[in-house]
Amino acid sequence: MRAAVSLALLVALLVVLPHSAAWFHAWQPDVSHPLYSRHSFFALTLSHVGLVVAATSIAVAVGLGLGIVATRPAGRSLLPTVRAVAVIGQTVPPVAVLAIAVPLLGFGAAPTLLALALYGVLPVLGQTMVGLDQVPKPVLHAADGMGYGRWRRLLDVELPLAAGPIMTGVRLSAIVSVGTATIGSAVGATTLGSPIVEGLVGNNTAYVVQGSLLVGALALTIDAALAAVERWIRRGQS
């Protein structure tokens, strides 16, 4: 429901904004170009979503993999370290990660992707460990007793039971990425942050409003959609 409303809002903005030059001109009469036009809003949104999807996919692959390794018997000794890194990493603001990525990869989409992926790993990793840790011990004991192999047990029992918390991590990761990708346009990535940054630099409040409205609607949509997925995954479990 919430997902449908947010999506409708986003689509409405994408349809209406390109035709809103007159309104923004009325509001800011001394600005010569009241409507951002370097890229279409649709192209900006696509590029923004693409960056978020790519970064979140990398984050899920790495975070899930590390979380699984850290909770296996062989990797148990790593668990406290991994957990500490995950917690400390979470306290570093995403902008700082972005700032560190630029000297490594130059300007453009690449440093933004790296920053988003790196930062996005942490919630997925943390939630994977939480989820796998809270699978009831009797369930694991019974699975062993009935002859599940280690991988089979992971795939058939542990991951399905940890899916709820893991999905929470994926959602957090995606939401942080939506916000951070906006800042990514400051280092040259083409995102919905581009009108915002250009508006701030060129003293054009109209651009800032246009970018912000779209980013807000996109964040709401992605959060609501992933929350719906999460509820579906947690269904049937008390």
Add this chain to the structure above:
Amino acid sequence: MIEFDHVHKRFGQQVVIDDLSLRIESGEFFVLVGPSGSGKSTLLRTVNRLVPVDAGQVRIDGEDVATRDAETLRRGIGYAIQSVGLFPHRTVAENIATVPRLLHWPPHEIRARTAELLSLLHLDEPGMGSRYPHTLSGGQQQRVGVARALAARPRIVLMDEPFGALDPLTRESLQASLKAIQRDTGTTILFVTHDMDEAFGLGDRVGLMLDGGLVQVGSPLDLLHAPADDRVRDFVGGTRARLRELAVRTVGDNMRRGEQADGDPVDADASLQDALGAMLSQGRDRLPVQMHGERVGAIVLADLVSRRA
């Protein structure tokens, strides 16, 4: 047939199983009974290798379990535990089908077997198969746990205090179900409990375990009549052992054949405890005994008090 051959197990410094040997015959219902920490659960788990032994051998039909592939071995042995451990993300039917699925049974056979088990364990109310475990009562969950252990028709079933967390009525009903299933299928059951009444009610033979060793192995009556030492005597209940004995012995074995009595008859299959209860409630010291609806003799209070089988 399960053989324990000089089995040793220690956890750290603590000796949990101390040079234990025991032979359980095929088709036998064997109960290991003992206080917490006596090593009975650990011994049970050496059979399906959830616990590896430090020294000695555990053999099934002559074959050392340590030489078998652990997963194949476990899929061939039923396993039920007190905490049940049903998979919360799977329906009742899917839980029961766990081992058949691991063994790649064809789907129609799995469906047929699941339906059979649901009715065998009195889980046959409509829609039960598609319910999730958290919607079931404790007794129903444990019935599903037992059904899951029996699903692939294992010749051996290990049960670790499966009824320990249930209320007395539910427990008795499940014990009766299990005993009947075991008699019909000839499954070898190794059952662990700390409850002496449960042990005597279920076991063909009972092994009393203390501090990692078997103190006495025998039929319930052996343990009651000839406790090996004071520890066994204490555990089987001291003077209350005679009351337990009433629960183990049947009316049919202790009646006076052909004699008459007044009052409501008791069944020859009933326990002496039931007969005593009937005498108390009817206010009589002798009652008629019936078998298949026919009067066959009488049971007499004086015999309950004095006789030793």
